Amino acid sequence: MSSVATLHGADVHTGHDDAHHGHHHETFISKYVFSQDHKMIAKQFLVTGIIWAIIGGMFSVIFRLQLGYPDATFPILEDFFGHWAKGGRIEPEFYYALVTMHGTILVFFVLTAGLSGTFANFLIPLQVGARDMASPMLNMLSYWFFFTASIVMFSSLFVQTGPASGGWTIYPPLSALGDASSGSKIGMDLWLVSMALFIVSSLLGGLNYISTILNLRTKGMSMTRLPLTVWSLFFTAVLGVLSFPVLLSGAILLLFDRNMGTSFFLSDIVINGKILPNEGGSAILFQHLFWFLGHPEVYIILLPAMGMSSEIISVNSRKPIFGYMAMVGSLFAIAILAFLVWAHHMFVTGLNPFLGSVFVLLTLLIAVPSAIKVFNWLTTLWRGSIRFTPGMLFAIGFVSLFISGGLTGIFLGNSGLDLHLHDTYFVIAHFHIVMGVASFFGMFAGVYHWYPKMFGRYLNNTMAYIHFWVTIIGAYLIFWPMHYEGLAGMPRRYYDYSNWQSFKQFGGLNEFISFVAMIVFATQLLFVFNFFYSMFKGRKVTSSNPWGANTLEWTTPINPGHGNWPGEIPEVYRGAYDYAKDGREFTPQNTPLGENESGDHH
Amino acid sequence: MMNTVVMEQRKKIHPHKFTLWVGIAGILMMFAGLTSAFIVKRNQADWKPFVLPLTFWYSTAAIVLSSLTLFLAGRAYKAREMMRYRGLMTATIILGVLFILLQVVAFMQLYAIGEKLQSSVSISFLYVIVLLHGAHVIGGIIALIVLYAKAFNLKTKIYNSVPVEVTSTYWHFVDVLWIYLLLFLVMIN
Numbered sequence: 001m002s003s004v005a006t007l008h009g010a011d012v013h014t015g016h017d018d019a020h021h022g023h024h025h026e027t028f029i030s031k032y033v034f035s036q037d038h039k040m041i042a043k044q045f046l047v048t049g050i051i052w053a054i055i056g057g058m059f060s061v062i063f064r065l066q067l068g069y070p071d072a073t074f075p076i077l078e079d080f081f082g083h084w085a086k087g088g089r090i091e092p093e094f095y096y097a098l099v100t101m102h103g104t105i106l107v108f109f110v111l112t113a114g115l116s117g118t119f120a121n122f123l124i125p126l127q128v129g130a131r132d133m134a135s136p137m138l139n140m141l142s143y144w145f146f147f148t149a150s151i152v153m154f155s156s157l158f159v160q161t162g163p164a165s166g167g168w169t170i171y172p173p174l175s176a177l178g179d180a181s182s183g184s185k186i187g188m189d190l191w192l193v194s195m196a197l198f199i200v201s202s203l204l205g206g207l208n209y210i211s212t213i214l215n216l217r218t219k220g221m222s223m224t225r226l227p228l229t230v231w232s233l234f235f236t237a238v239l240g241v242l243s244f245p246v247l248l249s250g251a252i253l254l255l256f257d258r259n260m261g262t263s264f265f266l267s268d269i270v271i272n273g274k275i276l277p278n279e280g281g282s283a284i285l286f287q288h289l290f291w292f293l294g295h296p297e298v299y300i301i302l303l304p305a306m307g308m309s310s311e312i313i314s315v316n317s318r319k320p321i322f323g324y325m326a327m328v329g330s331l332f333a334i335a336i337l338a339f340l341v342w343a344h345h346m347f348v349t350g351l352n353p354f355l356g357s358v359f360v361l362l363t364l365l366i367a368v369p370s371a372i373k374v375f376n377w378l379t380t381l382w383r384g385s386i387r388f389t390p391g392m393l394f395a396i397g398f399v400s401l402f403i404s405g406g407l408t409g410i411f412l413g414n415s416g417l418d419l420h421l422h423d424t425y426f427v428i429a430h431f432h433i434v435m436g437v438a439s440f441f442g443m444f445a446g447v448y449h450w451y452p453k454m455f456g457r458y459l460n461n462t463m464a465y466i467h468f469w470v471t472i473i474g475a476y477l478i479f480w481p482m483h484y485e486g487l488a489g490m491p492r493r494y495y496d497y498s499n500w501q502s503f504k505q506f507g508g509l510n511e512f513i514s515f516v517a518m519i520v521f522a523t524q525l526l527f528v529f530n531f532f533y534s535m536f537k538g539r540k541v542t543s544s545n546p547w548g549a550n551t552l553e554w555t556t557p558i559n560p561g562h563g564n565w566p567g568e569i570p571e572v573y574r575g576a577y578d579y580a581k582d583g584r585e586f587t588p589q590n591t592p593l594g595e596n597e598s599g600d601h602h
Numbered sequence: 603m604m605n606t607v608v609m610e611q612r613k614k615i616h617p618h619k620f621t622l623w624v625g626i627a628g629i630l631m632m633f634a635g636l637t638s639a640f641i642v643k644r645n646q647a648d649w650k651p652f653v654l655p656l657t658f659w660y661s662t663a664a665i666v667l668s669s670l671t672l673f674l675a676g677r678a679y680k681a682r683e684m685m686r687y688r689g690l691m692t693a694t695i696i697l698g699v700l701f702i703l704l705q706v707v708a709f710m711q712l713y714a715i716g717e718k719l720q721s722s723v724s725i726s727f728l729y730v731i732v733l734l735h736g737a738h739v740i741g742g743i744i745a746l747i748v749l750y751a752k753a754f755n756l757k758t759k760i761y762n763s764v765p766v767e768v769t770s771t772y773w774h775f776v777d778v779l780w781i782y783l784l785l786f787l788v789m790i791n
Contacts, residue, residue: 030682134617134620134688135618135621136617138621203625203628206624207621207625207628207629208621208622210620210621211617211620211621211624212617214620215615215617215620216617241624241625241628241631242627242628242629242631243631244630245629245631245635246626246631246633246634246635247633248632248635249632249633249639249734250634250635250639252624252730252734253636253639253730256719256726256730260719261719262719262720262723262730263720263723263726264639264643264723264726264727279648280643280646280648280649280650280723281723282642282643282646285639285643288639288642289635289639290640292635360702494782499684518677520760562636
């Protein structure tokens with residue numbers, strides 16, 4: 001058996017200042033490009049994610065221009081987009097391409113790969129006390145599959161008929177028939193190829209995260225001593241491994257329908273006055289396959305943000321996380337329920353009402369673990385000695401957004417109410433707050449908190465505070481009004497609302513939303529500037545544990561090399577949340593138990 | 603190799619084996635998605651049942667036999683009887699290839715009686731499911747060939763059984779998966 005693991009203790013180079021005198025075996029290519037070091041792969045995911053976030057955010061600004069100023073023309077758009085924005089006003093087809101790509105990019109490329117790709121890679125080995133992932137090779141492949149998927153998706157933006165434009169959910173028959181719209185031609189094929197590569201990337205990553213967490217924990221690191229970040233990334237990976245393959249099978253069937261003339265999702269269709277031969281398929285079947293991934297996907301996006309916020313809130317409140325086991329249990333409950341609620345996206349598809357009521361019940365059950373989490377975050381903050389670092393502000397902002405967005409989920413989860421609210425701006429407001437912006441806040445919190453560990457420097461605080469306040473106020477100003485629009489019945493995905501008497505009243509409101517969206521987007525660019533500027537010019541980190549945190553990543557040198565710890569991997573004697581205990585402000589996990597100290601208590 | 607960061611953690615199961623099991627869970631979910639879709643379609647009004655060609659049963663015999671030879675090969679490897687190991691590996695690979703060929707023959711028979719990919723949704727499902735399973739078997743054959751090539755490398759002095767064990771677990775998995783799919787197609791159809 002394999003019990004003899006070779007230890008290259010001497011090979012693992014020590015934590016000296018990296019770039020200039022790295023390990024002599026390492027070349028530029030092996031260190032920065034085809035790196036197998038989980039920390040470098042994490043940075044690759046992060047930087048790729050940031051680039052995608054700029055593109056995806058930019059798209060939303062462009063289509064918000066159309067929504068906010070439907071009658072105005074912006075000649076500069078024509079300079080950039082040519083015939084897609086003739087006369088300075090974007091074409092309807094281009095509008096649909098923009099919203100589709102905005103959704104695809106942000107859901108998959110930023111908040112899945114950019115978020116859990118970054119932090120699972122960076123934090124799992126460091127926090128469980130491992131030298132690297134279970135398979136550094138698969139980990140590297142995971143990034144390069146993601147990179148290839150990115151290139152394919154990016155190239156689809158430049159094909160003549162435009163990128164996919166049938167919505168990020170790619171419902172057939174629109175997505176299955178090339179003649180249905182210009183975005184359903186080559187753009188849709190590229191979308192499917194890109195997503196297939198993306199799924200492979202996410203599976204390779206997920207396999208690694210799971211086996212690293214379960215197999216490579218350091219001595220003493222029992223599962224109940226794991227930081228909540230690791231727990232959340234674990235459940236995220238489980239969700240990904242079990243749900244992405246189902247999307248893959250749906251996508252494969254769709255590919256056959258598109259290119260091989262099968263009829264899995266097609267039946268009785270007339271297009272351009274021609275009756276298609278396809279018979280016997282069901283478009284609803286695709287929705288089932290899609291949302292079986294699609295709903296776990298929103299938790300794949302949300303759970304890492306929850307885990308990081310838990311960790312950051314505890315560290316910066318200088319208090320143990322309230323109810324550690326309840327936090328783990330609620331993550332588990334959410335992960336289970338995530339697989340049992342997919343049909344709440346399909347209440348208006350003619351779903352059997354009895355089945356619908358079961359899905360209502362299961363959907364509303366999610367409120368229980370969610371409420372436990374919120375309660376525990378608030379009680380962790382309660383009477384803490386709070387340090388309002390930028391990371392902490394974003395973590396608290398996450399809690400705020402999670403509450404606001406979660407409450408509207410109770411409305412949408414009721415099938416009766418959903419009849420009215422389905423496909424309105426109420427839905428847009430709900431999922432942007434609870435999933436989109438909230439997860440972005442978790443990501444920002446993570447970046448601000450672990451930036452010193454990633455780059456050995458701090459981000460600029462002034463820019464960080466401006467970033468936080470503008471983003472949180474802006475996010476509420478953008479999405480709060482959308483609830484009212486949705487309640488009034490304003491449907492989503494329309495190109496121009498000014499033709500409807502009932503939505504004319506929202507003209508001014510839409511203009512306001514678009515205006516704020518531009519300001520918020522500009523502020524994100526400030527963050528991007530801060531990110532890259534501080535990498536080279538930021539204040540240097542001088543102590544190995546700048547936040548006074550307990551977790552193992554802070555026991556590594558300031559700039560850890562490949563292998564993370566120059567000497568032995570530290571042994572763990574306690575849980576991750578011994579703050580303000582026994583008269584000590586914090587007690588790192590590798591501190592042995594004192595004489596009169598009892599062991600784990602949660 | 604550079605960057606060989608090897609872990610000194612205690613482990614109960616080799617990480618590569620564990621990773622494979624998680625991967626198997628993922629593959630299972632993919633086929634669960636397909637077979638659930640099949641059941642959903644099956645219960646709709648215009649379902650046209652199909653007759654499975656007998657060849658699928660011959661191919662089943664081939665892959666079950668290959669699992670057996672691979673199992674024996676693994677035992678031979680652990681006993682360091684390299685000659686027997688090579689022989690059994692040869693048999694396994696031949697049986698694996700035979701399985702793929704028989705699947706192709708079955709498709710050709712279906713095609714000959716007019717059951718084309720586009721004929722009906724039920725037959726489309728049959729094609730796609732068998733095709734995707736075949737892709738996984740081909741992946742297994744590639745892994746077997748890599749192992750096989752290593753068996754002829756005379757420089758190898760270290761008998762690390764992990765790659766052999768990982769590959770055979772995967773191979774047994776695609777075998778069992780095929781049996782499940784065949785029974786599923788026979789019974790649900």
